[in-house]
Amino acid sequence: MSKFKKLVDFKNWQRNTKTVAMVILAILVLIFVLSSLNVSEQDMLNNASPAVKQIIEEEKTSSRKSLTITYNDLGVISYISFTTSGASAIKESYVGFAGATYGADEGAWKFAGQMVNYTYRMLGTGENLLHGVKLTLLLTTLSMVIGAIFSVFLALGKISENKVISKISSAYIFFFRGTPLLIQMFVIYFSVPGIFGFAWRSLFAAGDPEAVYKGAFIAALIAFSLNAAAYCAEIVRAAIQSIDKGQNEAAKALGMSYGQMMRTIIIPQSIRRMIPPLCNEFVMMIKDVSLVFAISLMDITTISKTIMTSEGNYLVFIPALLIYLVITAIFTFIFGKIEKRLSIYE
Amino acid sequence: MSDYQYILKTENLCKSFGSLEVLRDVNLSVKKGEVICIIGPSGAGKSTYLRSLNQLEKITSGKVFIKDELFLHREHNRTIHRAEPEAQKAMLLEMGMVFQRFNLFPHKTVLENVMIAQVLVRKKTQEAAKKLAEEIIERVGLSDKLDVYPSKLSGGQQQRVAIARALAMEPEIMLFDEPTSALDPELVGEVLGVMKGLAKQGMTMLVVTHEMGFAREVADRVVFMADGMILEENTPKELFDHPVNEKAINFLRSVL
Numbered sequence: 001m002s003k004f005k006k007l008v009d010f011k012n013w014q015r016n017t018k019t020v021a022m023v024i025l026a027i028l029v030l031i032f033v034l035s036s037l038n039v040s041e042q043d044m045l046n047n048a049s050p051a052v053k054q055i056i057e058e059e060k061t062s063s064r065k066s067l068t069i070t071y072n073d074l075g076v077i078s079y080i081s082f083t084t085s086g087a088s089a090i091k092e093s094y095v096g097f098a099g100a101t102y103g104a105d106e107g108a109w110k111f112a113g114q115m116v117n118y119t120y121r122m123l124g125t126g127e128n129l130l131h132g133v134k135l136t137l138l139l140t141t142l143s144m145v146i147g148a149i150f151s152v153f154l155a156l157g158k159i160s161e162n163k164v165i166s167k168i169s170s171a172y173i174f175f176f177r178g179t180p181l182l183i184q185m186f187v188i189y190f191s192v193p194g195i196f197g198f199a200w201r202s203l204f205a206a207g208d209p210e211a212v213y214k215g216a217f218i219a220a221l222i223a224f225s226l227n228a229a230a231y232c233a234e235i236v237r238a239a240i241q242s243i244d245k246g247q248n249e250a251a252k253a254l255g256m257s258y259g260q261m262m263r264t265i266i267i268p269q270s271i272r273r274m275i276p277p278l279c280n281e282f283v284m285m286i287k288d289v290s291l292v293f294a295i296s297l298m299d300i301t302t303i304s305k306t307i308m309t310s311e312g313n314y315l316v317f318i319p320a321l322l323i324y325l326v327i328t329a330i331f332t333f334i335f336g337k338i339e340k341r342l343s344i345y346e
Numbered sequence: 347m348s349d350y351q352y353i354l355k356t357e358n359l360c361k362s363f364g365s366l367e368v369l370r371d372v373n374l375s376v377k378k379g380e381v382i383c384i385i386g387p388s389g390a391g392k393s394t395y396l397r398s399l400n401q402l403e404k405i406t407s408g409k410v411f412i413k414d415e416l417f418l419h420r421e422h423n424r425t426i427h428r429a430e431p432e433a434q435k436a437m438l439l440e441m442g443m444v445f446q447r448f449n450l451f452p453h454k455t456v457l458e459n460v461m462i463a464q465v466l467v468r469k470k471t472q473e474a475a476k477k478l479a480e481e482i483i484e485r486v487g488l489s490d491k492l493d494v495y496p497s498k499l500s501g502g503q504q505q506r507v508a509i510a511r512a513l514a515m516e517p518e519i520m521l522f523d524e525p526t527s528a529l530d531p532e533l534v535g536e537v538l539g540v541m542k543g544l545a546k547q548g549m550t551m552l553v554v555t556h557e558m559g560f561a562r563e564v565a566d567r568v569v570f571m572a573d574g575m576i577l578e579e580n581t582p583k584e585l586f587d588h589p590v591n592e593k594a595i596n597f598l599r600s601v602l
Contacts, residue, residue, distance in 0.1 A: 249443075250449035253400055253445075254463035254512075255438055256463060256466055260466045264462060264466065269451075269452065345454075
């Protein structure tokens with residue numbers, strides 16, 4: 001039976017696959033319905049109080065702006081707030097949901113509005129790649145990929161018969177697993193430029209307003225990659241050494257060189273065994289990335305802490321936790337799929 | 347016929363693991379086309395001897411000749427002489443090895459298992475490798491399993507693929523390390539059948555085995571090993587019917 005036919009043949013799907021598919025389908029339909037019903041920014045503006053509308057009208061022609069309008073659209077739900085400062089301070093906010101607009105200055109809608117606003121900020125919507133969730137994902141993925149590639153060489157180095165290479169690899173792994181990631185990041189961010197007389201931000205154009213962030217990102221990426229490599233190296237080494245010695249002997253008896261054997265026989269087989277611990281490592285890394293708060297990068301954790309300090313709302317951590325859970329769930333799912341795909345021959 | 351006397355010869359081959367002497371002065375000469383079965387109680391060093399021949403074990407001392415050329419000479423764990431790397435590789439490729447536990451590559455299909463070393467080591471094109479692989483797989487009777495992974499095969503089928511994989515390197519000698527010991531009794535026959543076919547085609551074979559029937563029927567010579575030494579060496583008829591060595595007599599009494 002062709003792959004497509006199998007896919008369409010619902011009756012023969014496994015029961016839990018069916019359940020999962022139904023749930024996902026239901027969620028997708030719900031999202032679609034809600035987002036098509038979502039209230040537009042213009043409609044939300046029309047709902048504002050006469051006082052706010054008056055200020056908006058006045059400020060259309062003046063260059064002085066006293067009114068701050070924050071509009072956060074999360075697709076299925078949106079939030080708008082109007083604030084002015086001064087003697088007659090205005091502060092009102094609304095939540096748009098399922099085609100209707102609700103005043104969000106008190107009660108449950110206030111909570112909903114805050115959550116939309118916080119989530120919006122933590123997702124880094126409207127900002128560049130170095131903010132919020134995007135920063136977390138970018139830093140985790142890049143440093144895991146770089147670290148994993150580097151770790152293969154470290155692992156092969158550690159099990160190498162060449163004593164010097166083996167000792168160097170072991171020392172590297174020992175050092176990076178034996179010291180805190182935070183301090184490793186400090187060393188790369190502060191000490192390395194200090195010793196070699198450069199600044200991370202000077203890697204970018206002088207006029208670039210994001211140069212500081214970009215420089216910090218590069219430093220963090222280096223620190224996380226070097227650290228991930230050490231942890232992954234132990235995973236890779238264990239996986240390689242778990243492959244039956246008979247594979248080794250068969251390859252040798254067929255005249256393969258060490259490199260050929262590793263490349264075509266041992267490493268491909270060990271990759272499947274690496275997936276579960278690598279997934280574990282990846283999930284830890286997602287959360288370790290929050291350490292970048294110490295070098296002024298705005299990841300999910302930093303943003304939630306900033307909101308907590310400036311607005312004193314301790315509920316800000318709810319969306320932060322949920323965002324981490326969703327990211328972790330997605331990556332666990334992906335790794336599970338990869339593992340299954342790689343087990344095809346077993 | 348050939349410009350050498352012995353295709354494979356060992357002189358005073360010794361191997362010890364620490365203070366345990368596994369092989370003691372093993373001398374054996376194999377002529378082209380000969381089928382030699384090595385029998386003996388477990389722990390006699392039969393497998394170690396076979397593995398020493400193609401460098402899976404490092405010998406302690408002794409000489410290994412291939413086609414009358416000195417391949418390796420070691421004394422007291424030191425290498426005195428070793429063939430040049432290129433020649434060494436060529437000499438090793440003269441030997442094909444079949445393992446007790448098959449050691450097929452589980453992530454490769456049957457066809458890929460038989461092709462991979464041809465492409466990587468013999469530097470053949472994919473097409474040429476595939477052509478030969480298909481031919482050899484047909485010879486071991488598994489043409490319908492080309493694209494199957496080893497885990498889907500029975501033990502007997504796996505061992506036949508392993509034989510095909512070794513044959514695809516076109517070796518002059520085949521080394522069999524207890525090829526049927528890991529098989530269910532009803533699967534032994536199909537593997538022995540393939541081996542008999544090979545012997546009939548004139549392949550030089552060195553077989554460590556517990557299948558006395560096979561040894562009696564196919565072998566040109568049978569070697570009895572115990573305690574790391576060759577204690578008796580004769581035609582199967584003589585060795586099975588009139589053993590001389592005391593240990594051989596006891597061993598044969600217990601297995602026959």
